[in-house]
Amino acid sequence: MKVIRTNNYEEMSKVAADLVISKIKAQPNITLGLATGSTPINLYRQMIQDHQQNGTSYKNIYTVNLDEYIGLPKEHPSSYYFFMKNELFDHLDIPKEQTFIPSGVVADLDEECEKFEQIITNVGGIDLQILGIGPNGHIAFNEPGTPFESRTHVVNLTESTIKANSRFFKTIEEVPTRAISLGLKTIFESKQIILLASGPKKAHAIRDLIDGPIDEQYPASILKKHPNSILIADNDAMQLVSTKSDTILSSDFLAR
């Protein structure tokens, strides 16, 4: 896992956007794996801005999202479907039928999980996966202890995740307690993975990821086994890391 340290959230987003946009230009039919949450918002804004100003096209791109709450319909303002539509898809020229997000309102959730794995296979696998990380180290909704061999599955969210995500709801009682999530193995099979982290709330998770062992108690640590994974984290998120700085790249390394 390559580690790039940036000064702040804006710089983290810019480094990520430069990487993602250059991949899209090199492979205009790329399959992107996408995350929701606060972290990728500025990256998505930069992708939209680049599309509008430079005409980078998404007509032949496929997207696959990491997760969705169980019980929230598409039109619910806190659903991940709603988030993706507003924060990204409505502002690009991507055909809606090329964007895939698990549904959390189907009768048979196990069937939905299998269907989602099939969709990923049908689009040729995920070329570039974008991830955020939870304060407890989760990636997608794979909470600590999730097997590294897991595939798309139904998850019971931990108290800490429910609390962290309650900021997107009117009350904490409204936060769904279950979600559909891509599994760790599914994520690991992506050809390239970019993990983004910003802010002091992520400092413990990033310390555990960088300084800790590869262990299912730290779901993100699976990325250390991946041949093409990059962590882009800002100073606040890196503040507890003790690994020597010469193994950590600064944000201008990409320009060199």
Ligand code: F6R
């Ligand atoms: C979102 C997802 C989650 C978030 C994580 C960080 O689709 O899968 O794992 O990436 O909870 O969320 P933020 O970015 O809001 O801090």
